[in-house]
Amino acid sequence: MNLTAQDEIAVYVEGVREALAGLPAATRDELLEDLPEHLAEVLAEGGGSLYERLGPPAAYAAELSASAGFTTATPPAGERSRIAETAARHRARIDRVLRRADERAGPVLGYARASEFLALLRPAWWVLRGYLAAMAVAFMLHDHDTPLGLLPRAGDDDLAAILLLSLGILGSIWLGRRARPAGSWPRRLQRLGTGFLVIFAVVGFFEVDSAAQRDYYYTVEYTDPPPEPLSDIRDVFVYDAEGRLLVGVQLYDQHGRPIRLGDPMCDDELDSPVPIVNPGYPYCPDQAPFRAGEPSLSTAPSTGPSAGDAEQPPATPTTPAIPSPSR
Amino acid sequence: MLRVDATQLLKGVLDLAVLAVLRDEDGYGYDILRRLRAAGLEEVGDASVYGTLRRLFNNGLLNSYVVPSDEGPHRKYYALNEAGRAELQSSGKVWQGFASIMEDLLRERGKA
Incomplete structure (x- = not known):
């Protein structure tokens, strides 16, 4: 049959x-x-x-x-x-x-x-019912400090969880394939169990759903913001066409807003940071990556006249004047 | 209309018919239905036979036993017991008397 x-x-x-x-x-x-x-x-x-x-x-x-x-x-x-x-x-x-x-x-x-x-759809329901029954058993047995996952884990053992799951599903299929229980009490008991599992499933479903959403918010909260471009720049070194280092350089964007990069600090010989005194870039001319000429603060204004005045305001302005655009 | 009459008639004699087909050989539900139909009671309903068997069994006229089957479902066989045989005999006589009266009546009418 x-x-x-x-x-x-x-x-x-x-x-x-x-x-x-x-x-x-x-x-x-x-x-x-x-x-x-x-x-x-x-x-x-x-x-x-x-x-x-x-x-x-x-x-x-x-x-x-x-x-x-x-x-x-x-x-x-x-x-x-x-x-x-x-x-x-x-x-x-x-x-x-x-x-x-x-x-x-x-x-x-x-x-x-x-x-x-x-x-x-009945066999599909049997499988689902077996899964739900296994989950219900695991829910009652498991340590309530740790949240229950998708496997019916009563302890830490994954194998035991899979075993419990298989038992639940096979048992449910067996129960389903059997004819309806003859007595009215077994039947009532089965109906009661089904009702319980349905409620358990609905509650569990929303529980898992909100837990998944919570996890998502956590990820957003705890992940570092993506690194901004130029965020690891600590100093700026500008060279002229002859490869000479310019000092006291002021940087502005197209709206005339000063571009601030890096940290206006310099490490001294003892590696302890001291605030810089000279305005403009580079903060620490001593640490220039290339050394074509010998840069020094005093020679800076006269080193690169060919580089254009716009890019090289006076080396020691007390109040940096906004340079006029070069075009 | 005739069909309804046949059904009505059947209701009165189905017990007797079921007892009769079990007289010589035990049978299970569907088998009994088939025998009744084969005998000419085409109108007999499955539910009627099943219900009648349950009632005769509850009234103590039938014994039952289950015969396991390798292919297909287990079958519950019904058999006449002593009470069933006695009932078949007495009811059978009542029916035969009634039937012969009806036959006479119908023959008279036919002549008239």
Whole structure:
């Protein structure tokens, strides 16, 4: 018996069960006890789906309960049964609405009924359920100081986590492949567990989502700002066309704003920084990388007249005059 | 209309029909349905047979046992027990009496 046949049977039996909602649970369970096996026989005969061969589950249920000697129509007296009857009526109405929605939504998904499509997704749900169960177990067992990752780690051991994950998924598939539990208690327990896992999944999903976002903000906070260009420049040395070092150079941008680069400090012989006294670049002429001429502060104004006055204001201005643009 | 009548008639005698097809040989649900249809009760519904089997079993007229199967589902076989045989005999007599009366009635009408 393949999976789709089993699914088809489960869906059909569920439909019959819902249609028999008016019966006491024990009677209903007893009545439906053998139905999956019986329907498997019907299906094994071939000749169309259960729906085609037996009609809608509700009709099947009506015929079944009538022939088995139960009538859902006769309302037994008493407050309790009246409530049960009302509940059954509401359930039947909800059932009808769901069935209509099922049939309407089907073509959108490319199936006659949406439930046919959902039945195909069942094994995927089993796998997801196994994962969620493993995560729930790990969540209860793990050390709450460290956040839980995506693997169900109960301790530090990755292998144990993968083992737990495999166990959860295989167990869930096994549980799914088995027929529905017969008793009403195991069934209720399974429903309760499913509900718990769904809530756990939703809460966990948002938890993981916000954690991921938090991580992103942390990265932004803790990463150094990207290095600005020229940020590692400590001093500027300007040479004229003859390769002579110019001193007392003032730099301006196109708006006439002074360009400030480096650190106006010089290390003396003892390697301790002292503030420089001479204005303009270079701050520390002694550390010039190339030495074509012998630069000195006193000779600076006269060394490079050919370099242009604009680039070389007077060497010792008390208030640096803004040079006129050379063009 | 005739179809509805046949269904109505069937309701009254389905118990007896099921007991009858189990008289010589045990059977499982679908097998019993097939026998009934083969015998000519084309209208009999799957759910009716299944429900009837459950009821006869609950009333103590049938025994059941499961036969495991390598391919396909396990089958629950039903068998007549003593109470079932007694019921088949007494109800069968009632039905035969009723049927012969009906036959006479219909023959009278046909002549008239």
